[in-house]
Amino acid sequence: MTSTHLIPTTPTVTPAPAAAPLATRRALSAIPRTSRWFACAAACLSLTACSEPSSAPAQPGRFTYPIAPLAAERCDGCHAASAPGGVMSDYRNARPFITPGKPDESLYYTLPKGHPAAWGDSAGLVRAWIEAGAPE
Numbered sequence: 573m574t575s576t577h578l579i580p581t582t583p584t585v586t587p588a589p590a591a592a593p594l595a596t597r598r599a600l601s602a603i604p605r606t607s608r609w610f611a612c613a614a615a616c617l618s619l620t621a622c623s624e625p626s627s628a629p630a631q632p633g634r635f636t637y638p639i640a641p642l643a644a645e646r647c648d649g650c651h652a653a654s655a656p657g658g659v660m661s662d663y664r665n666a667r668p669f670i671t672p673g674k675p676d677e678s679l680y681y682t683l684p685k686g687h688p689a690a691w692g693d694s695a696g697l698v699r700a701w702i703e704a705g706a707p708e
Contacts, residue, residue, distance in 0.1 A: 635663045635708045639701055642694050663708050675702040 633639065640661045647660035658665035660680070669680040676682060681698055683690065691698050701707075 633697070633701060635666070635701070635706065638694075638697060642691070642698070646691065646694075667706075670702060670706045672705045673703060675699045678702050678706075 640663070643666065644661035651657055651660045651665075653659055657669065660666050660669075666680055669678060671677040675698070681691070681695075681702055
């Protein structure tokens with residue numbers, strides 16, 4: 573009785589013969605590249621999805637937009653042309669009340685005590701605009 577020893581072998585992958593059509597060879601060589609691309613894309617997307625929302629300050633605009641429309645909505649009801657200071661949605665009238673780069677020293681941002689209007693949820697935008705130099 574003879575015992576036959578089975579030797580485990582690993583399967584071999586035979587490459588496409590050199591005579592295979594060029595399209596077949598390109599398709600077979602593109603599989604690893606495509607897999608790597610999808611793996612990288614998935615990693616980037618997962619990192620982006622897991623990141624916390626940005627707490628960056630509001631981006632400053634210009635006076636013409638978005639500050640003037642906010643001032644028209646919140647200030648011009650009382651600050652008509654005949655009121656002291658004039659219309660606050662007009663840059664020429666608002667400019668004397670602004671200290672560029674210093675919102676805490678600007679009456680346009682801080683408003684006098686007892687003043688009925690406030691910037692509300694737009695305060696960060698107005699502050700960033702003044703910090704940026706209050707461009708027209």
